[in-house]
Amino acid sequence: MEQKINIVFKAQQAYKYILRKNNAAQRIAKLRDLKSAIQKHEDQIYKALQSDLRKSAFESAVTELIFIYGEIDFAIKNLSGWMSPRRIGKTFSNPFAKNRIYYEPKGVCLIIAPWNYPFQLTMSPLISAIAAGNCAIVKPSELSPATSKVVHLIINDAFKEQEIACFEGKADVSTALLKLPFDHIFFTGSTEIGKVVMEAAAKNLTSVTLELGGKSPTIIDKNVDLTKAAEKIAWGKLVNSGQTCIAPDYVFVHERQLDEFVGLYKAAATKMYFKAEDKIDPKSYGKIISPKHFERLKGLLDEAVEQGARIDFGGTFDENTQTINPVVLSKVTKGSKVMEE
The missing domain is CATH 3.40.605.10 (Aldehyde Dehydrogenase; Chain A, domain 1)
Known part of the structure; x- marks a missing residue:
């Protein structure tokens, strides 16, 4: 060659x-x-x-x-x-x-x-x-x-x-x-x-x-339309199963709006990519590119949870199909690798 x-x-x-x-x-x-x-x-x-x-x-x-x-x-x-x-x-x-x-x-x-x-x-x-x-x-x-x-x-x-x-x-x-x-x-x-x-x-x-690659933040002002913000963030994050270098990685939202945002994000993600509430639609939602990348991402999530992060939505992994369902984490520590990669 x-x-x-x-x-x-x-x-x-x-x-x-x-x-x-x-x-x-x-x-x-x-x-x-x-x-x-x-x-x-x-x-x-x-x-x-x-x-x-x-x-x-x-x-x-x-x-x-x-x-x-x-x-x-x-x-x-x-x-x-x-x-x-x-x-x-x-x-x-x-x-x-x-x-x-x-x-x-x-x-x-x-x-x-x-x-x-x-x-x-x-x-x-x-x-x-x-x-x-x-x-x-x-x-x-x-x-x-x-x-x-x-x-x-x-x-x-x-x-x-x-x-x-x-x-x-x-x-x-x-x-x-x-x-x-x-x-x-x-x-x-x-x-x-x-x-x-x-x-x-x-x-x-x-x-x-x-x-x-980068680590792209999204800042939500407390006066914006939270429904529209959640829908746009969900699409931007989940298109190509999140494998986009400019996808929004983490969100700054007013603490009093956190629960509402998570609920709206879940609704938007479910509408776009799920057949039922807990079943992803493989016809519209892609897979992780390789087993190695799948394991790396799963490891980042597991480590974050071990360090005190909370899963507010999702967290389902299917190794056979290399599918990671949409996930929302909160209470992530600053030193967590999931905030760096």
Whole structure:
């Protein structure tokens, strides 16, 4: 695999000087080729997302495909303007010059994609790379293998390897790729792996874009409509079974409204994702990506409870289906890992 990676990388290093001369019409044609390939394999994308994350067709459309179709169309509409030189004012050091900013391709880009939105978060940076006139190597996540295979198929259908290539595999493939002197690396994933990517990039002075996880708070003012707040928080938290880097993780609510909020949140979650009061609907609610992630999340909850946290709603785990029902914790201690991960 490493030999093949090196061959493709060298081919892209040579081809980037040809590709950078492409005009807007040529780049737009490539974006349309990508869109056509996605449309051709759309049914396979839905099946892959169902296999990897048990995403419903509706959720896959809303959180994966519609974003990508919209982003391609937006790039096509605006690409000519993006490529045009931008006039800027004179400065003290060059008062008689005509000043322009010219936007140029980076060269050869590496895109390392995550597993939680395995189609959208692979294609989105790829669209930007194509629009900017770059070559790219894409590494989908091995934790979402069905979607990875479809991504590989789409890229092979739409592009030659010297322009856009896709390599599937485990961490050893990413390690081999990170040894190479890319012109830019785009990584989406955990902070822990983000540090590894940044360290590898530094050895080649490669610029990076790191889209890492966070711990997102939600603050509810005591004067807001609590029902609407609970409904929106429930959807934002539970879409993709909570596996979203910008999902609301914890809530600040007035203590006198805590019980009311928990009740409203439970009602919203039940309406969206349950067949009966205590039975999750697998047709609308997804699964945790892997047994390892399932055990990690269960461990965080168990530890929090041992340290004094209270389960106000949910807390049911099904190891066989990798399903964790929606959970609300209160009285969580500050040092608890569930407040850090």
